[in-house]
Amino acid sequence: MNDRKAALKILLDIYENKAYANIALNRYFTNNQLEDIDRRFITQLVYGTVKAGDTLLWILRQYIKMPVSKVHPVIRTILRMGIYQLLYMDKVPASAACNESVKLAKKYGHVGTVKFVNAVLRSIARDRSKCDFTKAGGQTAYIALQYCHPEWLVKLFMDEFGREQTIALCQFNNTEAPLSLRCNTLKNTVEQLQEHLLKKGVECERSRFCEEAVVCTRHPSLTAMEFLREGRALVQDESSMLVAHVINPAPTDLVIDVCSAPGGKTTHIAALMGNKGKVIANDIHAHKIKLIEENAARLGITNIEVNIEDARNIGKSYKNMADKVLADVPCSGLGVLRRKVDARWNKTKAEIEKLPQLQYEILESAAEAVKPGGILVYSTCTIIKRENSEVVNKFLAAHEEFKLEPLDDFLPSGLQGRGSMLQLLPHVDNVDGFFIARMQKMK
The missing domain is CATH 1.10.940.10 (NusB-like)
Incomplete structure (x- = not known):
């Protein structure tokens, strides 16, 4: 053929x-x-x-x-x-x-x-x-056609970022995304992984954002990468690797990832704990739980316990039990459009408008599972305020027992000084768009 x-x-x-x-x-x-x-x-x-x-x-x-x-x-x-x-x-x-x-x-x-x-x-x-796209009528129609995005999405970006940043964002979304790998430090060091990749002819470099990440700009197909099957590394976006470091889990912690599948952040947390303590990987879908179990087995991780439950009920099941809780909630994914080429055409404005309420309900439930003195982390792979800072601010206004914690101690130097909530923008930071907020339960 x-x-x-x-x-x-x-x-x-x-x-x-x-x-x-x-x-x-x-x-x-x-x-x-x-x-x-x-x-x-x-x-x-x-x-x-x-x-x-x-x-x-x-x-x-x-x-x-x-x-x-x-x-x-x-x-x-x-x-x-x-x-x-x-x-x-x-x-x-x-x-x-x-x-x-x-x-x-x-x-x-x-x-x-x-x-x-x-x-x-x-x-x-x-x-x-x-x-000639100028004949389409109006600047949003022109930008949509010129940079291959739905017009409703261009309008959303224009409201959020203005014209020039919208164009830069759309241009970035049309670039080719490199392959980002997270080294499984339970099986090899980052140096060993990179040395192996270079011997195989893979063009790669260390990430400037995460110490476990290796970014590949030229590589064979994933099916030909035996080290992935061996569990020496996992495909994971650079920006999403920051989450586990912001959680900063200890080997003795009980950590709950309330929306865990397919398990990239869950297994990263488990690895940072040295395969000790316990990580509860929760998801509402049984078939996705299987993905978490398969990833954990391949990576040699044994401190993960799976749970099938609606994340909006997790607080009742584990009330005041967890040292750390991650609410990496379902989102519009507008920060990863470069990586998911069909996503921009598969989404609708109506679907996105419904998400903040669901995100807030999951965050409230996740908060119930945090023990006094514990940590709650909220994250998404999107870039719009209504799904990010507005959800967190609404939650903090209703829950005086939680307070935002500074992030600088958990971030690389290049990302420090950005305030108490981290918003990575694709066209600014040259990585997938991501949002992270860390909160402590005071009582």
Whole structure:
């Protein structure tokens, strides 16, 4: 199967079967042995086409008379791929983008659709004037099309950050995310892990944010990384690794992670405890609990106890029992759009607006589980105030027994001095967006 045919198959799985882009791509790579050059091309074409999303459809509308929804799904996907190659992949000649798309149309369509695909793509290649996004009307529409984001999301970012920062954020979201690994210090040192990676030809460097993190800029597929199967490291974002350090668990602590799956932060906490004490990993979904158990087993961690429960009830089950509690709550994930290429198109404004209430309810329940003198940490991988500082401030106003604790003692020097709540912004800090607040229960 050639690269474009493979990309089409993966994209149809994403568009028609609602598969997650990363899962669909990794599933294909697991089932098919490919050269690195082919794997990189397919990845770029699939992720790029998904990321460009509605921008590609808007362009298509400028060149056809029929509604886009009336174009057969397979042909529509072939056109999306073709447009992406023409306008966004500089190393692909226009002739190749058109000819290869026509070949796909011949395989999956009929004479009429072959002529249709050929005519549309050659029209775009010949005359790109219709791709002028300034004709869409309004600055938010222009930014949305130019930087491939839903317009409602651009408006949200504009309200939060203003025009210039919104553009910078959207530009950052379109960059390629490096692979971030957390060294499992129970099995090897960071130095040993990095030495192993370099011997395998992986281009990597130590993180400036977390002492256990190694950031890889060039690497083979995850399925080829035997050290992951051996539990010597775990894939985890740099910014999310800060959470375990802010919790600062002791080997004798009882720590509860109320929304634990898939277990990255949970296992990090357990490792910092030296595999001693106890970490209760809670999640509402049984199938996600299995992921935590599998990760813990692979990493050689035995101090984790799993619990299946709605996080909003955790306080009643463990009232005043825990030394440390982490509420890493469900969120909009707007800080990790660079890493999750399909997320921007799968979210809705209505879904995001419902989240703060759920986040507050989980935080209140988590607080009940903290013993007097204990620590409560609230975190998200999003970047908007309504899910972050506003939730924490609302909670503190209603709970005088809790007070914010300074974070500087738990953060690297480059992140110190930012106040009592840490907000990492992707386009400012060059990492995934993340929020962390640490509170102590006084009585």
